[in-house]
Amino acid sequence: MHAVILGCGRVGATLALMLEAAGHSVAVVDRNREAFRRLGRAFRGKTILGIGIDEDVLHKAGIERAGAFAATTSGDNSNIMSAQIAKIKYKVPRVIARIYDPLRAEAYKELGIDTISPTLLGAGLCLDFILERPWRSVSEYQALPEILAHSM
Amino acid sequence: MYVIVVGGGKVGYYLAKALRSDGQEVTLIEKLQRRFDLLQEEFGDVAFLGDGCEVRTLEQAGAPRADLVAAVTGDDEDNLVICQMAKRKFNVKRVIARINNPKNEVTFQMLGIDETVSSTKLIYSLIEQEVEVADVIPLTAFRKGQLELVEVALPEGAPSVNRRVRDLALPAKSSLAILVRGNDATIINGDTVLHAGDIIVAITTSAIVQEFRKVMLGRVVPTP
Numbered sequence: 001m002h003a004v005i006l007g008c009g010r011v012g013a014t015l016a017l018m019l020e021a022a023g024h025s026v027a028v029v030d031r032n033r034e035a036f037r038r039l040g041r042a043f044r045g046k047t048i049l050g051i052g053i054d055e056d057v058l059h060k061a062g063i064e065r066a067g068a069f070a071a072t073t074s075g076d077n078s079n080i081m082s083a084q085i086a087k088i089k090y091k092v093p094r095v096i097a098r099i100y101d102p103l104r105a106e107a108y109k110e111l112g113i114d115t116i117s118p119t120l121l122g123a124g125l126c127l128d129f130i131l132e133r134p135w136r137s138v139s140e141y142q143a144l145p146e147i148l149a150h151s152m
Numbered sequence: 153m154y155v156i157v158v159g160g161g162k163v164g165y166y167l168a169k170a171l172r173s174d175g176q177e178v179t180l181i182e183k184l185q186r187r188f189d190l191l192q193e194e195f196g197d198v199a200f201l202g203d204g205c206e207v208r209t210l211e212q213a214g215a216p217r218a219d220l221v222a223a224v225t226g227d228d229e230d231n232l233v234i235c236q237m238a239k240r241k242f243n244v245k246r247v248i249a250r251i252n253n254p255k256n257e258v259t260f261q262m263l264g265i266d267e268t269v270s271s272t273k274l275i276y277s278l279i280e281q282e283v284e285v286a287d288v289i290p291l292t293a294f295r296k297g298q299l300e301l302v303e304v305a306l307p308e309g310a311p312s313v314n315r316r317v318r319d320l321a322l323p324a325k326s327s328l329a330i331l332v333r334g335n336d337a338t339i340i341n342g343d344t345v346l347h348a349g350d351i352i353v354a355i356t357t358s359a360i361v362q363e364f365r366k367v368m369l370g371r372v373v374p375t376p
Binding site (some may be wrong): 053054055056075076077078080081082083085088089101103104107111 | 200205207208227228229230234237241253255262263
C-alpha cells in the first residue's frame, strides 16, 4: 500500500517509519525541510516540500494511488481540509486527521471524517493513571467528555 | 441582517466597517489580542475576541441567529473550517469564504462551500483578459465571477459598427446595457445603431466572453 503522511513532526515521522517497517511505501509532506531530518538516513520513502492543502503537492506525493492518508500537522484546520480533499476528491480508503481541539474533532467526526484527538487521548490516559483505573478502549478516550460538551 | 465576519485583518476590518455604515448588525471575530484591541478601539462591542474556527466562539458570537458568515482570514484552511462549522453546526443560511489559492475554489465547492472570493483569481483574470482580449475590458464580476460587467470600445471596421443591436448575433446570456457616445450615456435597446468610437457597457457570462468579442469586434486588432 502507498501511504501519504502530511506533517513530518514527531507523530508524522514516527508513523512514516512504522509504515515503512511494515512494508508499505510512504510519502511525507512538510513545509519545513528541516523536519525531514526526523526520518533519519534509513528512510527510503519520498519527502515532498510543500503545503498539504495544495493539491499540486498532494499530487506529487502520489495521492491518486494512495491507500491511506494521515494528516498530522500541528494545524488542526490544515489537517481537516487535507483529510477532506483526500477522502472526498481522491477517494483514499483510509483517511485520518489528527485534531487537537476536541470539539472540532467531534464536529468533523459527525461530518464523516475520521479524527483522533491527542488532547482527549493524552488527558484520559493521564487521568486513568493518576486515579489508578484500568486502561480503556481508544473510542472511550475519544468520546467528548460531558464537561467539554456542556461548555458548548 | 446579522453578519458575522471572521478575521480582523484589512479585509475583515473594511468589510465590517462598510457593513456597519450600511446599517447592518455586525460582529467581527479576531483571535489575536493585539489586533483585537485595535479593532475594539474602533468598533467597540462589534469586535469579538476569539478563534472563529472554534464552535464555542461562533456560538457566543451569535452564529445560531446569523444570516451570513463571511470567513476572510488569510488562511484558506481556516476559512473552510469556519464556513463548514457555520453551515453545518449552526445552519447559517449563507456563508462566504475568502480564498487565496484560486484552485481552492473548486475544492471548496466540492466540500460544500459554494461562495468563494479570490482576489488572486480576480486580478489574474484581469491580467489574462488584458493579454488575450484587450478590447473587452472586465469592469466587475458578479455571481462568484461567473457574470461579468464588461466595457467594449468599438474601433473603425468592427463588425458591429453601423448595425442595429437587434441585428447582431449576440450569444445568449449576454446583453448590451449602456452606450457611451461622447459625453452622453444612454440605455441601449434593439433599435440602437452602434458607431465607431462608441463605448459599450455590457453584461456577459465569463464562459462566452470570447464569442461576445467576436460578434462585437470580429478579428479587428484593437488600436492601441
